[in-house]
Amino acid sequence: MRVTIRDVAHAANVSISTVSRVLNDTCVVSEDKRLLVLEAAKNLNYRPNPAARSLLNKSTGGLGVLLPFVSGEFFSEFLGGIDEAAQKNDFFLMISTSHRHQDEFRAAMRAMDKRVDGLIIMAPELGAEDAASIPSLDEPVVFVNTNIDQRPFDVINFDNFGGAHALTRHLLELGHHRIAHIKGPADARDAQERTRGYRMAMAESGIEDVVALEFQGGFTQESGHAAANRILQMDPRPSAIMAANDYSAMGVLSALHEAGISVPKDVAVAGFDGLASGQFTVPPLTSVRVPVRELGSTAVMRLIDRLHGKLADTAPLRLDLPVELLIRESTSAKAVHGRTPAFE
Amino acid sequence: MRVTIRDVAHAANVSISTVSRVLNDTCVVSEDKRLLVLEAAKNLNYRPNPAARSLLNKSTGGLGVLLPFVSGEFFSEFLGGIDEAAQKNDFFLMISTSHRHQDEFRAAMRAMDKRVDGLIIMAPELGAEDAASIPSLDEPVVFVNTNIDQRPFDVINFDNFGGAHALTRHLLELGHHRIAHIKGPADARDAQERTRGYRMAMAESGIEDVVALEFQGGFTQESGHAAANRILQMDPRPSAIMAANDYSAMGVLSALHEAGISVPKDVAVAGFDGLASGQFTVPPLTSVRVPVRELGSTAVMRLIDRLHGKLADTAPLRLDLPVELLIRESTSAKAVHGRTPAFE
DNA sequence: AGACTTCATGAAAAGGTTTTCAAAAAAATA
DNA sequence: TATTTTTTTGAAAACCTTTTCATGAAGTCT
Structure with missing residues (x-):
C-alpha cells in the first residue's frame, strides 16, 4: 500500500484529477498529458486502491x-x-x-x-x-x-420432487415393491422434497405404509453405510434402496459389498445428484442428474x-x-454385462 | 449503503468518535453513553463500511x-x-x-x-x-x-517425486517391467516431478529405454482414455500403466473396460492423488495419497x-x-477378491 | 483549598479515490 | 480586436471510518 494517485500526479506533473481521468478514461485529456500519466503510472507500478474507489462508487465488483x-x-x-x-x-x-x-x-x-x-x-x-x-x-x-x-x-x-418421483417410478416399474428410502438431513428442504417425491410415487402405486421403509441419513457416505446396515436387518428385506443423494448411495454400495450382497441382483440401489464419480462405482450408479x-x-x-x-x-x-433420470447398472439388471455408461 | 456512523452518533446524541470507540471497544466510555450507542446502532441496523475501515487500517481481513x-x-x-x-x-x-x-x-x-x-x-x-x-x-x-x-x-x-518413485517401485516389485506412463500437462511442475520419479525408479531397475513408454496426458479422464487406447496398440503390450493422476487413471480404467481387458490381471493400473472416488472405481484404484x-x-x-x-x-x-502409497486392487491381484478398502 | 493527575469526550485530520465546480486557456465568432 | 463559446485543467468536496490531539470535568494529593 504505497504508491498513490498523488505520486503519479506528481511524477507526471499534473493534478490528481487528470490522473484519474486518464486512468478511467472518463473525459478527454490532451494527448501529451495522457502519455505522461500513463508512463508515470507504469513506472511507479501504480495500482488504484479498491477500498477508496468503492467508498465513492458504492460498488465493489x-x-x-x-x-x-x-x-x-x-x-x-x-x-x-x-x-x-x-x-x-x-x-x-x-x-x-x-x-x-x-x-x-x-x-x-x-x-x-x-x-x-x-x-x-x-x-x-x-x-x-x-x-x-x-x-x-x-x-x-x-x-x-x-x-x-x-x-x-x-x-x-x-425439480427435486419430480426427480425423486421419476426415480421411484423407475424402481417400481422394475417390479420392486419394498423400496427403502434413505433420507437426507432432516432440515434440508431439498432432501425433504426428494422424500416427498418418493412418497408420492409409492402412494400412487398403492403402497401406503411407507414410513417403516424410511431411514434417516445425512447426505454422507457414512450415514448411507449405517442406514444400509439397518435396512439389511429388516425381515422381509427391501429389494431396492433409494438414497437421497449419491454420496449416501455410495455408502450403501459399500455396505452391501461388505455383506456380500449383489447389486442389482439381490438389491437395487439408486442415488440422486448424478455425480461424475457415480459412473465409476461398482456397479455404476443409477441417479438423477441435477444441473x-x-x-x-x-x-x-x-x-x-x-x-x-x-x-x-x-x-x-x-x-x-429440470432434472434427468440416469439409469445405470445399479438398478437395471439387464445392463450388468453391457458396457460402461458412455464416456464423454 | 445507507446508515453511517454519523446517523448512529446523531441518534445517540454523541460524537462519531464515541460511537467508534464503543463499537470497537477501544477506549473506556461511560456506561450510559455506551448503552445509548449500542441501542442506536442496533435500532438503525448499522453495519460499518469495510471499505472505509480498510482505507485507514490498511488491512482487509x-x-x-x-x-x-x-x-x-x-x-x-x-x-x-x-x-x-x-x-x-x-x-x-x-x-x-x-x-x-x-x-x-x-x-x-x-x-x-x-x-x-x-x-x-x-x-x-x-x-x-x-x-x-x-x-x-x-x-x-x-x-x-x-x-x-x-x-x-x-x-x-x-513430495511428488518420492511418491511417483515409490509407486513405480511398487509396480516393479509386482514383476512388471513394461510400465507405461501417462504424463500430466507438459508445463505443470507437479506432473514433471511425478514423471521424474517414474524415470528414476525405472532407471534404478535397469530399464533405460523409457521414452517409448511415456504418453502425453492432461490430468483429465479424456486424456487418460485416449492415451490408454494408444498404449493398447503397442506391440509388446505394457503390463502396467501408471497415470500421472487419478482422473487420467479413471479414463484408463474406462478404456480398458471397453476393450474387454481385465484389471489387474491383464494390465495393472495406478493413479496419483488418492481421491476419495478412487475407492469406488472398478477395481478400486491404487494411488498415492497427497494430503x-x-x-x-x-x-x-x-x-x-x-x-x-x-x-x-x-x-x-x-x-x-509427505505422501502415502495406497495399494488397492487395480494393481494388487491378490486383493481382487478381498473386501473393499476400509470404509471410514 | 490549590495544584496536579486522570478520565471521558468531541473536533479534526487522515486515508485514496472520484466528481463537481470553477477557472483558465484556447478556439471560434462577430 | 473584442466577445463569446468551447475545451482542458486544477482545487476542493465527498465517501466513511479510525485515531490523534486538545479540552474540560472529575478525582487525587499535600
Whole structure:
C-alpha cells in the first residue's frame, strides 16, 4: 500500500484529477498529458486502491457466495459454474461456508455485507422462520436450492420432487415393491422434497405404509453405510434402496459389498445428484442428474442482471431447473454385462 | 449503503468518535453513553463500511486464493482445507481461477491486489521465467504445489517425486517391467516431478529405454482414455500403466473396460492423488495419497503467521508434505477378491 | 483549598479515490 | 480586436471510518 494517485500526479506533473481521468478514461485529456500519466503510472507500478474507489462508487465488483460446504463434488461443480460466469463478467468472488449452522450463516452474511455487490446463497436448511430473521442486507440476493417463499428474492431450485418421483417410478416399474428410502438431513428442504417425491410415487402405486421403509441419513457416505446396515436387518428385506443423494448411495454400495450382497441382483440401489464419480462405482450408479453447474451460472447471470438494474421492477424469479433420470447398472439388471455408461 | 456512523452518533446524541470507540471497544466510555450507542446502532441496523475501515487500517481481513480450477475433487478438497482454517481465524476468502492461463493468472492477481491481506497461489504451470515476471504485490504470498525457487516466497509442495518413485517401485516389485506412463500437462511442475520419479525408479531397475513408454496426458479422464487406447496398440503390450493422476487413471480404467481387458490381471493400473472416488472405481484404484486438504490449511496458517509479523525475518519456507502409497486392487491381484478398502 | 493527575469526550485530520465546480486557456465568432 | 463559446485543467468536496490531539470535568494529593 504505497504508491498513490498523488505520486503519479506528481511524477507526471499534473493534478490528481487528470490522473484519474486518464486512468478511467472518463473525459478527454490532451494527448501529451495522457502519455505522461500513463508512463508515470507504469513506472511507479501504480495500482488504484479498491477500498477508496468503492467508498465513492458504492460498488465493489464482487459477488458473494454462501453455501454449506466448499468441498465435495456437488458444491464443487456448483462453484465451477459460478466461477466461470463471474469471471466472464469480470466479477471477483468471495466465498463463505455455513456448514449448515445458523451462527456461521449469520457470521458469513455479516462478513460479506458491503464487500460485494450481490449475493448467491445456498442454504437448503433454511426454514421459513429462519428466513424471516435473515439479517437484511442492502445487496440483492439470489437464493439457490433453498426454499424461501415469503420474501421478494429470486429463487432458483432443482425439480427435486419430480426427480425423486421419476426415480421411484423407475424402481417400481422394475417390479420392486419394498423400496427403502434413505433420507437426507432432516432440515434440508431439498432432501425433504426428494422424500416427498418418493412418497408420492409409492402412494400412487398403492403402497401406503411407507414410513417403516424410511431411514434417516445425512447426505454422507457414512450415514448411507449405517442406514444400509439397518435396512439389511429388516425381515422381509427391501429389494431396492433409494438414497437421497449419491454420496449416501455410495455408502450403501459399500455396505452391501461388505455383506456380500449383489447389486442389482439381490438389491437395487439408486442415488440422486448424478455425480461424475457415480459412473465409476461398482456397479455404476443409477441417479438423477441435477444441473448443478448450470444452477451456478444461471444464478450469477440473474444476479448480474439485477445489479445492472435490468430487472428493476420485475417480479422475483421462481425457477425449477429440470432434472434427468440416469439409469445405470445399479438398478437395471439387464445392463450388468453391457458396457460402461458412455464416456464423454 | 445507507446508515453511517454519523446517523448512529446523531441518534445517540454523541460524537462519531464515541460511537467508534464503543463499537470497537477501544477506549473506556461511560456506561450510559455506551448503552445509548449500542441501542442506536442496533435500532438503525448499522453495519460499518469495510471499505472505509480498510482505507485507514490498511488491512482487509481477507485472504486471496488463486488456483487453476475450482471444481474437481483435488481443488475442491484443497479449498475445503483453506476454508476451514480461514474461517477458524476469521478471515474471509476471495477466490480466483487461472485455468492454467497466463493472462487469467495476471488478471486474477490484479483483482486480488489490495482486496486481501495475503495470497495463496497454486500455479503448477508457472515456470522460472514466468515467476520472474509476476507482478509484484505488496501482500505476502504463500505458493503451494508450485515450483518457485528464485524468489523469497514461502513454498509448500507435495513430495511428488518420492511418491511417483515409490509407486513405480511398487509396480516393479509386482514383476512388471513394461510400465507405461501417462504424463500430466507438459508445463505443470507437479506432473514433471511425478514423471521424474517414474524415470528414476525405472532407471534404478535397469530399464533405460523409457521414452517409448511415456504418453502425453492432461490430468483429465479424456486424456487418460485416449492415451490408454494408444498404449493398447503397442506391440509388446505394457503390463502396467501408471497415470500421472487419478482422473487420467479413471479414463484408463474406462478404456480398458471397453476393450474387454481385465484389471489387474491383464494390465495393472495406478493413479496419483488418492481421491476419495478412487475407492469406488472398478477395481478400486491404487494411488498415492497427497494430503491436499492439509496443504490448504497449512498454507493458511503459514500466511496468517506472516501477516501477524511472527515470521518477520524468518527464512522463506520450503516444505514438502509427505505422501502415502495406497495399494488397492487395480494393481494388487491378490486383493481382487478381498473386501473393499476400509470404509471410514 | 490549590495544584496536579486522570478520565471521558468531541473536533479534526487522515486515508485514496472520484466528481463537481470553477477557472483558465484556447478556439471560434462577430 | 473584442466577445463569446468551447475545451482542458486544477482545487476542493465527498465517501466513511479510525485515531490523534486538545479540552474540560472529575478525582487525587499535600
